[in-house]
Amino acid sequence: MSTTLQPALAPAKDPAVAARLGRRRKRADGIARILSLVATGIGLVFLASILATLFYKGFGAMDLAVFTEVTKPPGSNGGLLNAIAGSLIQVVLATVIGTPIGMLVGTYLAEYAKGSAFGNVVRFVSDILLSAPSILIGLFVYQLLVLPFGGFSGWAGVAALTIIIIPIVVRTTEDMLSLIPNTLREAVIGLGAPKWKMIVLVCWRAAISGIITGILLGVARIAGETAPLLFTSLGNNAWSTDLTRPMPSLPITIYSYAGSPFQDWIELAWAGALLITLAVLLLNILARSLLRSGK
């Protein structure tokens, strides 16, 4: 540290040299500031460009039929109703199944496993799952639920999304429980309450806004997941709420429509892309504001 700064800070005998040095340092500082500003600008331009593209193309393609009609062959003015419904069903089920598991794991890590070797392994594994390529989770569920049970199904899609949301809930639950001061725990135990009541009635309640934030972020993440659904719920062009059969979903429909040669399908894909991005971004903003108001 000091060696880096020394040449610049060593007092120069000659005032002209000192002035030149000062100017050079100022210039380096100015260049770094400008480049940093440019970098931030680049990041913001990308976000703006994506949103602008989505709004421009998506709103142009948006009409009532998107919400009232199911997917149809090209040229017959179909909609996305079945895809939206399929996505909702799978995302809601995955959230309902994954949240309790994730909360229990997070609780285990924060309340039972401080410093234990098994706990460290679970934490490590959960973090790996958090960042593992989602397409592999699709392949895994294909091996586990699609091959043995004779075909693609909505349940397989739900299973894949559940595996993706669990580590997200684990991470936030543990983080939020770790923020709770130990004095609160000691106070509850000191009153004679059993540990499980301390966790469920006091710790969970104190951390609830943070945990809900995590769940919302998890929902936002799985709502846009495409790759794991390719091999699990596959997609379906008809209206289907039967979870034992292939089930349509918004991301899969967008994927197959965007790559199609039909103009009206591509437009529907843009409408779907706008819908899903709006939903994901709103969930994110909601989650963030919830976390801030909870603090």
Added chain:
Amino acid sequence: MQQAATLPLGTPMGARPRRGARASSLGDTIFRVACHAAGGFVLLLLGSIIIALFIGGLPAFQAFGIGFLWSTEWDPVTEVFGAGVSIYGTIVTAVLAILLAVPVAFGVAFYLTELSPAWLRRPIGTAVELLAAVPSIIYGMWGFFMIAPLMSQYVQPAAIDSLGELPGIGALFQGPPFGTGIFTAALILAIMILPFIAATMRDVFEQVPPVFKESAYGLGATTWEVMKGVVLPYTRISVAGGIMLGLGRALGETMAVTFVIGNANRISTSLFGPGNTIASVVALEFGESETDSLKLAALLALGFILFVLSFIVLAISRWLLRARLKG
């Protein structure tokens, strides 16, 4: 709920000690077992993912041996499969994406922690985080319909005309300007991982004790000198961890890459040439492979290789970030 929480207060401790103690210890046991079981379930999950992918890919490993890793053959008709091209594409796009994303992410983190006025910090930080929340299929569509045409019309012709003439590195910038290809895929990947790296860098920069920075400022250092001489040396391990985290994301990204990489099973010297990655091959070819076919096994074997790659990178990332995780 309120009542239940305060119940122990009102209950005389000696009233029915044995019954109460037994009930609470039973509740405790159930809850503790449930928590431990959930923890074990996560372990089991990761273990079964590895095993399922390995068993599924075993026929391919047996048929092609270790050569599967570098064979560039991929012929469904003659049933000869090799992972060479897609491993190459996966690593090249991910590394290129890191090279493109890291300087920009560093700039964003520098701006957010040191330069930005306080009132702008949160909106810009949120915007960067929203960039991370956009689903990857949206990046794919945007890349395919907006970026790829821009690349083929402006960027690639200009690069081919100017850089393509150079001796040596010129080979990297030759060939027809398709728009899609290795470079476009890397660019989209870079945009996708930029917010992850920037957010990690921002978080670790903020953990530098203010007194370190203040001492440097007190000696007359400029903002840039504080960043270069104090903040970066103090956080360099965590910064490396954040970069590895981004690399891990880039390796396994599927939908965005599938849209823009051109999907050809060949290794081209030019960055503008088409290629594929493990994830894009699996996504595209899966639908055309039959149950119990050697091709399906080859795809699952590819999945296993990708899993090993990302596991290593993510484990390194976690190890580097351990100081930050302990907080």
